[in-house]
Amino acid sequence: MIKVLVVDDDQDLRDNLVEVLGDNGFSPSSAENGEAALEKLQADKFDLVLLDSVMPGMDGMETLPLIKRNHPKTRIIMLTAFSTVNSAVEAMRSGADDYITKPFKIDELLVAVRRCLEEAKFGICEELLNSDDMFKCLANATRRKVLMLLYQENKLRFMDMTRQLKIDDHTKVNFHLKILKEAHLIEQDGRKNYQLSPQGKKIVTCMSSIAAD
Amino acid sequence: MIKVLVVDDDQDLRDNLVEVLGDNGFSPSSAENGEAALEKLQADKFDLVLLDSVMPGMDGMETLPLIKRNHPKTRIIMLTAFSTVNSAVEAMRSGADDYITKPFKIDELLVAVRRCLEEAKFGICEELLNSDDMFKCLANATRRKVLMLLYQENKLRFMDMTRQLKIDDHTKVNFHLKILKEAHLIEQDGRKNYQLSPQGKKIVTCMSSIAAD
DNA sequence: AACAATTGAGAATTTTTCTTCACAGAGAAA
DNA sequence: TTTCTCTGTGAAGAAAAATTCTCAATTGTT
Structure with a gap:
């Protein structure tokens, strides 16, 4: 079962995403800020994190490098408001695998999620081949x-x-x-x-x- | 970290065992009956279960085969009152790895626990060698x-x-x-x-x- | 029938594994 | 001290196993 962690301060969005992801065969959890997300990541192993870039408390841009450092195999997709697209580019540099601008259609998100995980699949295989x-x-x-x-x-x-x-x-x-x-x-x-x-x-x-x- | 689940209806015994196991480098949890034990086993992976044979609700003899079926690699040590030694023999047949008669000295238990896990270690290796x-x-x-x-x-x-x-x-x-x-x-x-x-x-x-x- | 897909058998080649020989240090025994 | 045995390591050729290659046969499709 593929585990996805939704990190966003907007409870409605969070609940919505959890529901949709659940319906689409994923095993979702959620957290409302960076600290909570890191705790959950500590306790459990996630395949993918959907990370809002702007949040009260520890925001996404801060959290991103911390996640990448401690859980290098976990994929991360940033959710950014349209106005902060520039920082999205920056996010990619510090290790995000993809980003989506808010507001987004749910299908758009699912596509990004699936693509991201496909790439991860490929990454696994690369490693498999190199350890001869x-x-x-x-x-x-x-x-x-x-x-x-x-x-x-x-x-x-x-x-x-x-x-x-x-x-x-x-x-x-x-x-x-x-x-x-x-x-x-x-x-x-x-x-x-x-x-x-x-x-x-x-x-x-x-x-x-x-x-x- | 080796995880051990203590299943017994006697809270004192449970707490005591958890403490001792913790002191001896194990990572113990406890449950007070069969149902609770199965839930914990579902949620988490344990290396060893200490299972009281007589409990209100689902007792140990009932629980044993269920655990063995769903978690065949988990080792099980039955804790049986002296008067029910016969059923202990039966327990061994249905998949327990060892049994201890109550009352027991704590050292006695630790010895059994360690031996049991050693054997498991060996079992792993056997399999490793046979999958040429x-x-x-x-x-x-x-x-x-x-x-x-x-x-x-x-x-x-x-x-x-x-x-x-x-x-x-x-x-x-x-x-x-x-x-x-x-x-x-x-x-x-x-x-x-x-x-x-x-x-x-x-x-x-x-x-x-x-x-x- | 014509053609691609699929599988098998065995010789030729390349890799692994085994064996034998050689060497050096550490400590015990003479 | 000298000699001897046990320990620990390396290297090269022989033996065995795995892989590639070549030829061929069978099956399924158009």
Whole structure:
């Protein structure tokens, strides 16, 4: 379910948008200013934010960079009054994915929303294609075993690892460790202990959700 | 953070357990009966449920199979009065991972909790190792491109796909499609349209979260 | 029939993986 | 100190696997 956050101080507009978005298969929430929006974004993960540029309290132009910084994958569409189109351009520069001038027709908005999300879809795929090393790495059962060992044990030294893996030729283990290191899935601390890198950890947990049920 | 849900009608016990679990690095919530528990499980994802077998309203024995069905990866430890040990055995059969007889020492519980989660960790790894075909599949850039295309376009026929991929040798595409089919990441409908399998979809979305930020 | 779409089989090629050899440091034992 | 064993790392060729390419067959459309 695609989650959209509507941020606008006008309650009528907010309610209206939430209803329309709901009818169109999205899962909408709303907030009436920047602070509230940031809180909601903290608590939950949204795919898209519709952000009014002018609001009492923290306004959209202020909020925009904060959202982008903490939630880089979240898409943002600015809602700007016609008179402030110039600032819309500025908004695009600081990370908005699109903008719409008020007043707008609801269809206009939906089109922008859908286009925006389509582009995001494409972005995902780009990333998917560029992480070749990682996937090559994961293709080998021995290497996956290493990852899982490190996931369970946190830290291990070279020889302990080869013993646990029950591989008698230690140079073979070394071969795979080198590949894992080059793909940045594991790292070594000062005392030569091997451990999962942050990236590596992400992968292990992510994998588990794939293999599930 | 490991999330644990305590389900018991005794408020004192509930509060006590929540406190202890919190002190021991878990992230606990509580519910006072089966219905409430199911709601919480719906809203949020828990790693482990401590489930009292005897409660007013929907009791633990009733709740157990419902939890297991909708959240198969969530581990469950039953809390049973000594007098109902027999039903504990039954509980194990319907999917509980362990049980503890009341009254219990808090350490006893923590041991069971930790063991249970350790086993879960191991389970993840098992799955990771057994899905070899899938990883082999993902190791190839062309095949990942196919997945992403199908993710974007939903359905595609053979020749349209080869054109979009800009691969002039169609037999090459065919080769990879066969492999994807064998790994059950894509499927074909009656009109020979290729599309992502449920498994395939899961992978694409999961991958995107790895590549993130 | 004519033509495009779709699939398969196997040889040729490229990548990965395995194996063997070589080397260096650390600490224990003689 | 010297010798020995265990640890940790690198590199190159052989073996195995994956990928590409070539030829061919089958199916569906116009």
